[in-house]
Amino acid sequence: MFDAGKYIESYRKELYESVLPFWIEHSLDHEYGGYFNCLDADGTVYDTTKHMWLQCRQVWMLSRLYNALEKNPAWLEAARLGLDFIRRCGRTPEGRVYFSLTREGRPLFIQRKIFAECFYIAALDEYARASGDQSLKDEARRLFEQVLAWRADPAILGRPVLEGQPATSTMSEPMMLLWVADQLSGGGIHHPQSPLMQSCVAEILLHARAERKLVLENVAPDGAPLPGSLGRLMNPGHAIEAGWFVLEHLRGTGERKAAAAAISMIDWSFDRGWDPEYGGIFYFMDSEGLPPFQLEWTMKLWWPHCEALIGLMLAYRETGEPHYLEKFERVSEYAFTHFSDPRHGEWFGYLDRQGRLTHTLKGGPYKGFFHLPRMLMMCLKLLEELA
């Protein structure tokens, strides 16, 4: 029998006694504002670069915890520290959002992509909900309109479309836009099931290949397969995350067909992604077993495991099928055994295929206060519904 109470206890303990204290204690930069992102195992800052994805995600996550779990003023204050920093230093003269800044907030790098902007929007919107500051919602909404324009013409981002490039739907774009649109709709400006949301859901589901029971990262805009390694690439954790974004988005709409398709994305990606030999979920795979370009494809990262735990729990809520709970237990066991650090708190992020730690870091350019606390928060709520 699945013991929800046992998981509630350990997930709550992980969130409140391990993850939150680690970041509250070590990441806040009270001198220059914002957060230290690069934290070693014991919380030591090993690099002071401020990565905007992570600055924005931490503002969002702290605000979301405040809004959803507990009106803890320390969380709101910590969110404010990041919010003020990203608003003061985060945007270019043209209104784009930098990728990274120095500790003091001077610009270091800008990507030719829209993701920093999307996290910035979500941060402002969620903090606005926590603080009641309506002007932040307006800034977020205006930037989202710009993001949609930039997506339509990436030459504005310095990324002109070259004529040999096949027209491509990359999973990350509809995922991200759906996530942001859902975020903003909570504030009322996008009504549920707006045309944008519907097109994002449809585009995400195009990546699922029912005939082969797998999900591809990149397909043609009509869903046709693309040639070469790009067209064969799978990122199981990402596809599971996309699946649960769709499931959550559809919750309560009664759209059974799309929900079933989203659950299939979770099923197929988990079955393909789980390493039968050493356990854990592969980072990247080639759908035909050819060599992936990514050198790190065999590694086990913390975040696909977080996304799988959420996806499996949501699939169970939708279907009641007990195999989802069995898989949840398997992933939870792997993750808590391999990633969790009872000594200093928080999770490690990077293991080799065999499950050995390759990096001692708790925070780095792509690992911040986001996937893990979001998973713990969501799974806690879902487990409490079961208990």
Add this chain to the structure above:
Amino acid sequence: MFDAGKYIESYRKELYESVLPFWIEHSLDHEYGGYFNCLDADGTVYDTTKHMWLQCRQVWMLSRLYNALEKNPAWLEAARLGLDFIRRCGRTPEGRVYFSLTREGRPLFIQRKIFAECFYIAALDEYARASGDQSLKDEARRLFEQVLAWRADPAILGRPVLEGQPATSTMSEPMMLLWVADQLSGGGIHHPQSPLMQSCVAEILLHARAERKLVLENVAPDGAPLPGSLGRLMNPGHAIEAGWFVLEHLRGTGERKAAAAAISMIDWSFDRGWDPEYGGIFYFMDSEGLPPFQLEWTMKLWWPHCEALIGLMLAYRETGEPHYLEKFERVSEYAFTHFSDPRHGEWFGYLDRQGRLTHTLKGGPYKGFFHLPRMLMMCLKLLEELA
């Protein structure tokens, strides 16, 4: 006793019976010109993208083998297949060089860096020497002047300098410019020890930190250390390659001090880079043992081992110290045991820290006909001097 004859035999066999046949048989695209870059273990093409670094390097390498080893018309013909392709399809309307093209030669991607241009220049110049076509040398020389201008103002490449970026000397730039300047000087347009070459040598040597016996990838333009992970990054194979570029460049000039500094770069990088536990050379390291940003830092790649074999052999030629031959034997044993594929020919490229194969590929976006045949060609010559 070091048995040079044994190595001459095995290195010659590897070049003539394993590496050359693999690429001549599997990489030539007789339909569209140029080369297939992405070849699986048995030579199967798993992606038809044409990566310009590798197209250009293969033209250079085939021409160099023709010029230096043997006037084999099949090698010159294969070089011509790539040369015609890169000249027909490789340059942008503004004269830059693309990063990747479709099989047919339509543009896919352009980097905000000067390296594709540098390999293009070297390809034209070496092929010109093989074919006697002087006009190619003129095109190469004109493009090199442009590259120097772009390096001075990277905003032209779409990479404006943001105000928080510390002024940085990145090892790859002076290395690459010295390599290209040396290449062109063979044709007589840059006399040996031009001011450009002297400044490249000085800039490379700035990266060596005698007080800590290590070489850093990134330093301030005056050689001062840079803060953070960027400033602590080491790439031992790259530093060894830079060391032997300088040694080769100085050959015959009698500049003992710079040569000794270059040998120290090889010594320190080999000693730091060799994995005492599992053997092989780490890909990346943090000079203070903090977590590197690169997920793949513990992996063992074929090319640092190739560069180490060249560097150790050149250091032995300069010094006559027998420990270089012992290290050469150690690296050679590791590389031939782990990378060489007697079944289908050519070397595998990517191992995990423990030495297990992670990728079955022989060719990929960054692995072509370059590091391995260059090493075999150079070591053969150096071994023959010893025999």
